[in-house]
Amino acid sequence: MRRAAPAERREYGNAGEEAAVRFLEAQGWRVRDRNWTCRFGELDVVAERDDLVCFVEVRMRSTATWGDPSHSVSFAKQRRVVKAALRYLFAHDLRGRMFRFDVISVVGRGERATVDHIPGAFDAGM
Incomplete structure (x- = not known):
């Protein structure tokens, strides 16, 4: 199976x-925001x-052949998301607000895609 070109992967994402x-x-x-970036x-x-x-990590695969996309959110990725989220809360003066980390996995494309939402998929480890 061929690997998709970067532009094709970005479009798919x-x-x-x-x-x-x-x-x-x-x-x-x-x-509130999509694709918000910071140094973390x-x-x-x-x-x-x-x-x-809610800070949502989105994972997508064209098929479930390789398993649920949500399983690809590694511990290292979780830590990066947590650090970026804490920076977001500070940058947008949202300190003191309740927050959580969800994962949404999307399998397939277009109208036939299935969406699975996992509320509280991981925590900030505090």
Whole structure:
């Protein structure tokens, strides 16, 4: 199987993030930011509902042949997301707000894609 070119992978990743955002908005979340970056890394989606800020890591695969995409969120990736999220809270004057870390996995493309949301998939380790 050939490896997709970088532009093709980015386009595919954008489609996965779009599916995740549509899912979150349908569940009543308001998306604050997408692809927010700082020196610690990137936050795929930052959403909020009521007083809760949610940092969402989006993982996508074209098929489930290699397993659930959510299983690819390594401990090292979790630590980078946590550090970036803490920086986000500080940069946007959201200190003191409740927050959590979710993972959304998207398998497939287009209308046939399946979206799985894992609330509280990992924690800040505090």
